Amino acid sequence: MRHILDAIIAEASSEEFANLSVPESYRGVHVLAAEQEMFAGVASADKDPRQSLHVDQVPTPELAPDEVYLAVMASSINFNTVWTSIFEPVSTFGPLKRLARESEWAKRHDRPYQVVGSDASGVVVKVGSAVRNWKPGDRVTVHCNHVDDQDPSAHNDSMLATNQRIWGYETNFGGLADLAVVKANQLMPKPAHLTWEEAAVSALCNSTSYRMLVGGNGARMKQGDVVLIWGATGGIGAYAAQYV
Ligand SMILES: NC(=O)c1ccc[n+]([C@@H]2O[C@H](COP(=O)([O-])OP(=O)(O)OC[C@H]3O[C@@H](n4cnc5c(N)ncnc54)[C@H](OP(=O)(O)O)[C@@H]3O)[C@@H](O)[C@H]2O)c1
Incomplete structure (x- = not known):
């Protein structure tokens, strides 16, 4: 990841970003499916996320046509990250399995681990083949509304769509990581007057x-x-x- 960070600090051009190699693995905060019963019988207040959240390398997934790889500069912790980490009210590995049934690309989300985090600011590293409005090197902030724009029920109020999800909670590859996978329609330009941290909260x-x-x-x-x-x-x- 160091070469990507160097490019961000050097304010490299879009072309230079497009030529950067994407690492085969990256550091991400994740929970493990094998541990989803670890707090069985424990009172909520005693479920300690420090026991369930791991900071380690995970494989980089392939990029779908409508997604970008984001080099994350800042992220934040929301309640849904807390819910995932204590497996309450349900383990989020169930929603990942349901998502995986929707399409070939969605299958990637069903893994033995889930990288969490539903906020981020950062820099676009690579764009999928169908992405139109963003390019490598763009500085962005991310909203967590993970919407299927081919689902008519999402067209009036995407929050009420039948398969609306929260990125990094009901999807994998979230923002508490060095790299994130984000749908292009989750991106917004990072306001220039905000720090990375301010843009990520x-x-x-x-x-x-x-x-x-x-x-x-x-x-x-x-x-x-x-x-x-x-x-x-x-x-x-x-x-x-x-x-x-
Ligand atoms: N559906 C959505 O789109 C969505 C999105 C984001 C969050 N949420 C949910 O919204 C809730 C709040 O999220 P947040 O990020 O704002 O959390 P937060 O920063 O922890 O804020 C929680 C607030 O609730 C207060 N509070 C706690 N217990 C209370 C009680 N018994 N009576 C009255 N006030 C109490 C806290 O006051 P003190 O600081 O004094 O304890 C604090 O002001 C969470 O349940 C979260 O999962 C939903």
Whole structure:
């Protein structure tokens, strides 16, 4: 990965990025299917993610036509990463098996391990053959809404689509890693005035707050409306407080 980081620091051109080799394995934070029963009988409060999360090399999956490899510069921990790591309310290896039944490309997600993480900022390293709007070297932030754009039920409100998923929670190859596999339609330009870390913490929590309070498929709150924000000091709540 060092050569990719060097290219990012040197602000290499898109062509230079496109010529970089993608490593056959990368470092990722992952849980193991073989350990999904490790907390059986243990009270929730005593389930310690430090026992279930591993930081080690995993094989780099092949890239689907609508995906990019992302060199991750920053990521964040959300509650769904906590849920995955304590296998509550269910182990996320079940959703990965269901995803794997959807298509040839989806089969890649069913592995003995799951790389977690549902937020990221970073640099596009390679793009799949069907990607149009992004190129190697682009600095981006990632939202976690993993949508099948060939599913009509996703067209009105993608969050309610029959097979909508959260990347890095109900999919593999998430953001708490040196490399991530991301659908091109999850990418947004990284705001130039934000640090990598700032760009990597907003998408999941902020999008959730916006959808619930402001969005057309949510409460359609207007400035001046009176709302109750429960947990206003948390990730979602802190964004919600700024919308009111
Ligand atoms: N469906 C979605 O799209 C989506 C997306 C993101 C998150 N979520 C879910 O939303 C929840 C919040 O996520 P988050 O990232 O904002 O978590 P967070 O940063 O940990 O915030 C949790 C907030 O809840 C407060 N809280 C905890 N226990 C409480 C209680 N008994 N009564 C009242 N307030 C309590 C906390 O206050 P203190 O700090 O004082 O303890 C904190 O303000 C999680 O369950 C997460 O899984 C859903």
